[in-house]
Amino acid sequence: MLKYKKKTKSASDISRTITKINISQLDSKNSADQKQQQVIISGFIEISLYKSPHHYNGRCQRLCSKEDRTWKERVFNQTKLDEVNSSQRNHASVWLRKIAASMNFGIDTYALSVDLLDRFLATLKVRPKFLECLAVGCLYIAAKCKEEDDTISITPEFVIDCNATCSANELLRMERLVLEKFDWFIDFVTAIDFLQIYFALLLLKVENQAEENNEKAIVEKYIDLEIKLASCLQHHRLASFKPRILALALVSLEFEKQQAQESEMNTDWLASITFLQELANVESDALLSCRDLIVRLLPSYKVVRLELSDLTFISHAYKPLKPLMNLSDRPTYADVVCGRTFPLVQ
Structure with missing residues (x-):
């Protein structure tokens, strides 16, 4: 089993806890996972409401700079039969989501595995018969980066848990191939990273969010956003957007939806989204295009006016x-x- 250095988080980073959420505790109207698996594993961030906004502003800018250095454009195959096409890629991402949930992995692990899969497909031509092994290898690498060591099975058991047809030796060879292709650097920025920062900054702008009676609502809202973001990553057209754009488009849609449902809001939603847009340096055309695509592809947004x-x-x-x-x-x-x-x- 290959060992490589994991990302070390400093004390100033947002801490992450793995929270098991029973399906029955979630609203069936908002959960996209209820028809797919019995348990949702959500990576929830502990946000200190008393931290200075400059802390999150600086972190967001560092993520944007890192994304600019490491981003790779994704152009998915549509016609060639001997190469993985966009439909097969989408099927693999849906399958990865189910496998990650069954193993109690966080959605950040799933997001990184899909990002690795898309990067590899954008770098090399892959035959469809190798797609399953590649998907398992990307999930294996993402789990080693994001999860605790005691939650990851050894390689033979990992293959069995994934119900994959590849062997343990094939998985190890695929793992090494992916790592070598990326020069053993896998700490890429995902949309989950930006979602955490956006959510933290919005909490600082919303009045009375520090009250204990709103704590449950905050957790449920973040989990709902994570689930919807994971659903976005299943579509190759949405995965083609930069993570900062995809996360901001989803957050802006949620704020607009909340504004349409509530007669009064405690914060100026438009000013908040504009602030995040300027902070992340997101162009309006790209943001609007991503928003429109989310509305068309995600069933939960068919009710948007x-x-x-x-x-x-x-x-x-x-x-x-x-x-x-x-x-x-x-x-x-x-x-x-x-x-x-x-x-x-x-």
Whole structure:
């Protein structure tokens, strides 16, 4: 079993605890995993609400700098039969999610395994018959990087736990091949890393979040975001976005959805998202494109309000639908960025 140096976290880093969440404790409407597995393992961060925002600002900027140095564009095969295509990649990522959950691995482990898989597919041409072994190898490497040693089975047992058809020797050879291809550097930035920072910064901006009665709601909201982010990583088109963009698009959609459901909010959601966008240096066009793609691909976002401008063709044919489109006069993020709405003058 190969041994390599794990990432060491300093005292200033956000600590991570593995929390087992029973399926029955989660809202069935928000959990994308209930139909796939019986237990969700979620990596939850302990956030100190009394830390200075500069701490998280600096950490976010360091992650952005690291992402710029290590990011690799992903162009997935669509036509070649002798090479892993986008559909096969998506199937492998869904399978990895189930296996990671069955082994009680955190979603950060799953995110890193998918990132390694995508990087390898973007670097080398892989035949479909080797995809399973490659996926298991990426999960094995990610687990060694993110999980505690006593939670990882030895190689033969790991293959059995994954219900994989490859042998232990094949897994070890694949593990070495992946590590050598990346020069033994696997500490890549994932969307989970940015989600943690964004969530911590937003908590600092929301009033009364430090109260104990809101502690459970904060945990549930973060777990819900993790689950949805894991679902995003199953789609190759969403995985093609940089982690900072994908995480911010998901957070902005959640804030907009919360604004539409609640009559009053304790914070200015648009100002908060704009602050994160400027901090992470995310372009508006890329953010809007990612948001639109999430809405189309994730079933949980089918309820997000459509804009009247997006339904021009429908409204011409069905006049009675027009009053329904005006039930909410609150601007969306897309409205403000595209200049379709202006603040009211009081």
